Amino acid sequence: MELDGNAIAGLLNDVFSTEMTTAVGTCAACGAISQVAECVVYLNAPGTVVRCRNCLGTLMVITQIRSMNCVDLRGLAWLEARQDA
Amino acid sequence: MAGTALRRRLTWQVATVAAVAEETASVRTIALDLPDWPGHLAGQHLDVRLTAEDGYRAERSYSIASAPGEAPAITVERLDDGEVSPYLTEELRRGDEIEVRGPIGGYFVWESANDSSPLLLVAGGSGIVPLRSILRHRDCSGSSLPARLLYSARSIADVIYRAELDDQGDGVTVIYTLTREQPPGWTGHSGRVDDALLAEVAWPARRQPLAFACGPTPFVETVAAGLVRLGYPPAAVKTERFGATGGH
Numbered sequence: 001m002e003l004d005g006n007a008i009a010g011l012l013n014d015v016f017s018t019e020m021t022t023a024v025g026t027c028a029a030c031g032a033i034s035q036v037a038e039c040v041v042y043l044n045a046p047g048t049v050v051r052c053r054n055c056l057g058t059l060m061v062i063t064q065i066r067s068m069n070c071v072d073l074r075g076l077a078w079l080e081a082r083q084d085a
Numbered sequence: 086m087a088g089t090a091l092r093r094r095l096t097w098q099v100a101t102v103a104a105v106a107e108e109t110a111s112v113r114t115i116a117l118d119l120p121d122w123p124g125h126l127a128g129q130h131l132d133v134r135l136t137a138e139d140g141y142r143a144e145r146s147y148s149i150a151s152a153p154g155e156a157p158a159i160t161v162e163r164l165d166d167g168e169v170s171p172y173l174t175e176e177l178r179r180g181d182e183i184e185v186r187g188p189i190g191g192y193f194v195w196e197s198a199n200d201s202s203p204l205l206l207v208a209g210g211s212g213i214v215p216l217r218s219i220l221r222h223r224d225c226s227g228s229s230l231p232a233r234l235l236y237s238a239r240s241i242a243d244v245i246y247r248a249e250l251d252d253q254g255d256g257v258t259v260i261y262t263l264t265r266e267q268p269p270g271w272t273g274h275s276g277r278v279d280d281a282l283l284a285e286v287a288w289p290a291r292r293q294p295l296a297f298a299c300g301p302t303p304f305v306e307t308v309a310a311g312l313v314r315l316g317y318p319p320a321a322v323k324t325e326r327f328g329a330t331g332g333h
Contacts, residue, residue: 001328002302009189010095010132010146017094021192037192038324082191 001043005036008048011062012036015069018081026078029057095186097134100157102181108160108245112211113174114150116158117185125149127222128194128215128297128325131157131187135169145169148214148299148325149188152221157187160245162211193325195219195297202295202321203288204232207278207308209300213245215325216299220250220257233258235286237278237304240266260286278304283311290316295323302326 005012005021012020021037032054039059040051047063052075059075073079100117107113125131130146137143147159163174177183193215195204204223206216213236223232238244240263250259262274262282274282288294296317298308305326312322 002326003328004302004305004324004326006130006190006193006325007146007327009130009191010144010186013095013189019189019191021190035192037190 003041003043005039005041005050007041007043008050008062009037011048011069015062015071016081020081023079023081025059025076025080027052027055027057027059028075028077030055031077095132095189097184097186099182100185102177102179102183103156104179105177109243111163111174112160112245114158114160115173115177116151116156117183119157119185122157123188125153125157125188126191126194126196127153127218129188129190130215131159131185131189133159133169133173134184134186135172136184143168146189148218150214150217152218152225154225155221157185160211160214160217193297193299193323195222195295199228200230200295202230202293204230205287205294205296205312206232206234207283207296207298207300208234208236209278209304209308210238210243211245212298212300212304212325212327214299216297217246217249219297220253223257224254229256231256231288233260233286233288235260235262235278235282237262237264237300239264241268241271278308278311280311280314283308284315287312287315287317293321295321297323297325299325300327302328 009021023036026033032052040053042049047061050060052059057075061072063070100119103118104116105113130148132144132146134144149157150160151158161170161173164170208216264277267275296312298305305324309322309324
């Protein structure tokens with residue numbers, strides 16, 4: 001099921017302890033810059049996969065293993081949370 | 086307000102069901118009593134967590150249906166093959182307890198009742214829920230900002246909040262399109278939202294409107310692309326997609 005970053009606001013709060021749907025990320029593959037909410041999200045992929053809406057490159061993968069969140073951010077060149085939130 | 090609603094580590098808390106109201110044959114609104122609720126913004130979500138007797142847990146995210154300042158409520162559509170929604174729409178009773186955390190999300194929110202941009206709200210099915218919060222917020226804050234809601238539903242019986250939407254005050258226009266079934270004598274729109282319908286009902290781009298589109302993924306893609314073709318800057322089109330698995 002293809003969704004968007006709004007759907008993982010709670011999960012991202014678990015990982016980053018702050019509001020992340022308005023965080024701005026830069027795709028390491030194509031350089032597109034977008035807010036996390038605008039990215040393509042697949043739940044249960046298995047794990048949660050966040051892809052670039054421009055090139056569909058993988059930006060983030062988050063899997064839960066034994067109650068631990070394993071976070072792969074290699075697809076992001078940059079990720080910056082809003083400081084005024 | 087934004088500080089408390091956004092920048093905060095979320096913790097699960099127990100909510101008591103204060104009331105349930107049937108909206109359509111498959112949709113109900115659940116009002117929650119949450120003593121420690123920090124308040125929410127129009128368009129935010131909350132997560133619901135159910136735990137089975139064997140310890141199995143399922144979590145879902147639901148848009149908050151009530152306006153900021155009102156007690157939190159969610160509106161849930163029953164998905165026949167769902168893990169969570171059948172319980173919420175059929176089993177849950179007033180006085181029951183469920184685990185929730187929130188409010189969540191900072192992107193699909195509308196805060197500025199003093200804004201000068203007219204609002205364009207486009208809903209597909211239960212995508213109306215966060216947009217209803219926005220309309221209630223506009224109303225509660227005494228805003229006279231012009232707003233148009235384009236709401237696509239399968240049939241008139243599937244329109245959620247119909248009485249409330251038909252009773253909007255000055256400045257709000259509600260336009261329905263019914264995709265599957267139209268009642269006898271229906272004079273509204275029929276069929277899916279397309280570029281022609283958007284061109285007819287959307288504010289002209291020169292008025293610098295702010296658009297919120299919420300619904301199933303293909304619906305939101307159509308609306309967002311159509312509005313951009315009408316000259317809306319992509320940043321002026323906020324989108325939220327949901328689907329049957331782990332969606333709203």
